[in-house]
Amino acid sequence: MVKYTLTYFNVRGAGELSRLIFKLAxxxxxxxxxxxxxxxxxxxxxPMGALPVLEVDGVKICQSSAIARYLAREFGLVGSTNLESLRIDEAHEVFTEMFTGELTKIFQAAKDDKPKLAKEFVEGKLLKYLDFFEKRLKENKTGFYVGNKLTLGDLLIYHVLGLLETILKGVEMKLDLSKRDWLQKVKTNVESNPEIKKWLAERPQTAM
Incomplete structure (x- = not known):
């Protein structure tokens, strides 16, 4: 049996997606x-003096996105076709663009500038990203990102929406999904899975 060790800080952050994958699988x-x-x-x-790091039978692997994709492939959570897998990879890249571009600016900004930048993001570029994922979900018509069951795509969306909610809460703003029916369905589908539901109830409660 393969021994997996995921090393990260006591926060959700960049390690939680992999934890969700382990739990779902x-x-x-x-x-x-x-x-x-x-x-x-x-x-x-x-490997890079940073976390998270996944050890697979003692072999250390870094980079959160690479770790999550590896685990999803190992556990059959990347869809049933190469096209579905590609759509999940696409989602990963879009979210990476959002975090490395827009959200990094907010994180690195002076405290007094954060609310203004967050407001500009929420009322501007965030809408583009939400529109994109709402469209992709509507195209699939099942309430899941690809196919008709939970995959890495759904966990990724759920994880990122949770991070966004936390980030915006820090500047006294809310993530408005009231008109995003398909994104709300993803949240419901993920949270209603018995393994995920159990994990959400028992995981350490952290601010981020």
């Missing part, structure tokens, strides 16, 4: 959460 893993001196000691042994 019902695959055991060590959820190793580090902080302070423990992280300082571990850091030199990490």
């Amino acid at each position: 019902k695959v055991d893993f060590e959820d190793k959460r580090v902080a302070g001196e423990e992280w300082t000691k571990l850091k030199p042994d990490m």
